[in-house]
C-alpha cells in the first residue's frame with residue numbers, strides 16, 4: 001500500500017502522514033526533507049543553491065544522515081531548498097530515490113506514506 005499526501009506548505013501533510021504511517025505500520029517519507037538535505041549538504045560544503053551541477057550531484061548521492069540533522073529545519077536551509085527544487089535534474093534524481101522508497105519501503109514495512117507537493121501528481125502515479 002502506498003499513501004500519497006499532496007498539498008501546499010503547512011497544509012497538514014506531515015502531521016496526518018506520520019499518524020497514518022504509525023496507525024498502519026507503514027514507512028514514512030517527508031519528501032521536502034530530501035530537498036532540504038541537498039541544500040544542507042551544499043551549505044556544509046561551502047556552496048550555494050544556485051550551483052546546479054553540484055546540486056544535481058548532491059541529489060544523486062544523497063547522504064541519509066542529513067535527513068536527521070537539526071539544521072534541516074532552519075529557515076536558511078528551507079530557502080536553499082526552494083531554489084534547489086526548481087532544478088529539473090535535482091527533481092529527476094530525487095524522483096528515483098522517492099520511487100525506490102515507495103516500491104521498497106525500509107525496515108520490511110508493507111507499504112509507505114509519502115508526503116510532498118507532487119506525490120500524487122508525479123512521484124506515485126499508478127504505473128510508476
Ligand SMILES: Nc1ncnc2c1ncn2[C@@H]1O[C@H](COP(=O)(O)OP(=O)(O)O)[C@@H](O)[C@H]1O
Pocket residue numbers: 007008009010011012013014015016115
Ligand atoms: N488538522 C489540523 N488542524 C489544525 N492544525 C493542524 C492540523 N494539521 C496540522 N496542523 C498544524 O499546521 C501546521 C503545519 O502542519 P504540517 O503537518 O507541518 O504541514 P505540511 O507537512 O503540509 O507542511 C503545524 O503547526 C501543525 O501542527
Ligand SMILES: Nc1ccn([C@H]2C[C@H](O)[C@@H](COP(=O)(O)OP(=O)(O)O)O2)c(=O)n1
Pocket residue numbers: 007008009010031032033035036078081082083085115116117118119
Ligand atoms: N515533493 C516536494 C517536496 C518539497 N518540495 C520543495 C518545496 C520547498 O521549497 C522545499 C522544502 O519543502 P518543505 O520541507 O518546506 O515542505 P512543505 O513546505 O511542507 O511542503 O522543497 C518540492 O518541490 N517537492
